[in-house]
Amino acid sequence: MATRSRSEVLILALSAQVCPTEPTCYTQAVKHGEWRKAMDEELNPLLQNETWCLVPSQSAISSGWVVKQLDVHNAFLNGKLSETVYMKQPPGYIDKQFPNHVCLLKRSLYGLKQAPRAWFNRLHAFLMSAGFKASKTYVSLFYYSQDSSFIYILVYVDDILVMGNDQNLISILLAELSSKFNIRDLGEPGFFHGVETVECDDGILFSQQRYMTDILKHAGMTDCKSLATLISVSKSTVFNADLYDDATQYMSLVGTLQYLTVTRPDLSFAVNQLCQHMHAPTVSHWEQLKRVLRYVKGTITYGLRIRKSVSRDLHAFSDSDWAGCPEDRKSTSGYAIFLGSNIISWVCKKQRIVARSSTKPEYKALAYVCAEKLIITLLETELQMEIYRLILFRLRTN
CATH class of the missing domain: 3.30.70 (Alpha-Beta Plaits)
Incomplete structure (x- = not known):
């Protein structure tokens, strides 16, 4: 993949200087010495x-x-x-x-x-x-x-x-x-697959600021006004069920937001909701997507901070809503796991079945977080790390 990208850059540069149009086959490219040189540079590593x-x-x-x-x-x-x-x-x-x-x-x-x-x-x-x-x-x-x-x-x-x-x-x-x-x-990792490592006084910050800028540019919202909340707190929002006319654009932007949750746990719930309508997004879903992008605009400097922690306790928090989805009445579960003071794992996803009791979604959420905790424990055993104790919390809102 790295070879392809370098060759594509070379081809674009040469085509701009030598050929009025980019050649599409060997017979066209061989007529120009620069293209011949570029092909030789691609073939020589294969022969060697x-x-x-x-x-x-x-x-x-x-x-x-x-x-x-x-x-x-x-x-x-x-x-x-x-x-x-x-x-x-x-x-x-x-x-x-x-x-x-x-x-x-x-x-x-x-x-x-x-x-x-x-x-x-x-x-x-x-x-x-x-x-x-x-x-x-x-x-x-x-x-x-x-x-x-x-x-x-x-x-x-x-x-x-x-x-x-x-x-x-x-x-x-x-x-x-x-x-x-x-x-x-390449030395110390400064920029790795869209994630930038920024040194801070008390640790490091994993930032995707460049990636967020590219997302806003792709959406045409570079100069949009920012918002302080991801989801509207108003209950009087009118739902427009008309299908959005550019489903491809919707899917493309939501896909980019999924990768953004690597360093932005605060986006997990909103992005999860957007992903549930990939097959047939409506105008209201597009408006919700734009709201998330406006929130990203206002929090573009946010990232995931890792600090040195004296504690090795594993804290796990889980929560769920009962029949929270108004369309199919399925529940949504989420959890966050901290090693000391640093968050290391988080998930927000809709449960697969409709729960008749409010207790069942809570147990499902606990099952999810316990399964993730077991995976983390196995990993820490392989890495010869010692966890002092596990503390599990179930969040509850009245």
Whole structure:
């Protein structure tokens, strides 16, 4: 994916300077030296990595902790394929000695459906050989421990976060990774998948301010007036059942708001309500979406703050409303879990069944939060963390 994005930027830049229109095929691009150079830059890493070999075409019938952010260049090209996959020779790069041969892939390529799995399996095998263990709770998490030294690795496609309390071990790990893969050390994570890390006096702040700005720009509401509340508290709001004329825009914006809840727990309930009407949004739902965006405009500097906490107690809060949805009378549950003074998990979602008793939604909410607590406990056991005690609260409003 990283290769594609870089090539697209290069193509756009070259097309603006050399060609009046962007070429759509090889025969158009080969007429310009700049395009030919761009194609060579894309193909050379594949050849250097021995991504394929030519075969006859008839064969193809069947605490002082260190945190670093790493980027794997051409990550998918490192994956080794277990299946037999053939492809035609790239136009303009056909072997003159064997023009009728096809490429037998030995490694994965971008765009190949097996590529993500092949790359992850290759990285997984390397980390296992280096003494790491794979988390049973989160498949993208790996951890290593030796005496009092710990290293944790979190993998997201070709982006990797490394955290540990032993600088020497981390340096050895980075050297080993660099010997196997084309690794770029980006230093401390400043901007990771739309989430910016801002240092504060008493901790760090995870902010998506740039992402929120992009959402408002996409919605055409950059200069809108802000609001202090997400949902109208007035009971006299008139509901307009007419379908909104641009359902695609509604779905696109709600989808972007879903990712925003990664650092904004306060948006969870409102975004959950918007997501329930993706299939047929009405004019009133669109108005509700715009209200949420106006609230985002006024809270654009908000984020998720993590502070150093002396307590290791796990506090869990749960709540639910009984038959709160006026359309199907289903209940909505929510919970928030704190490790010390820091929130680490939160959810807001509608229950699947209609409850006849007000007690049942409460028990369902408790079941949800207890299940999440068990997952957190398993994760903390893997990471050799110790939780002193669990305190469970059920919120109640009269």
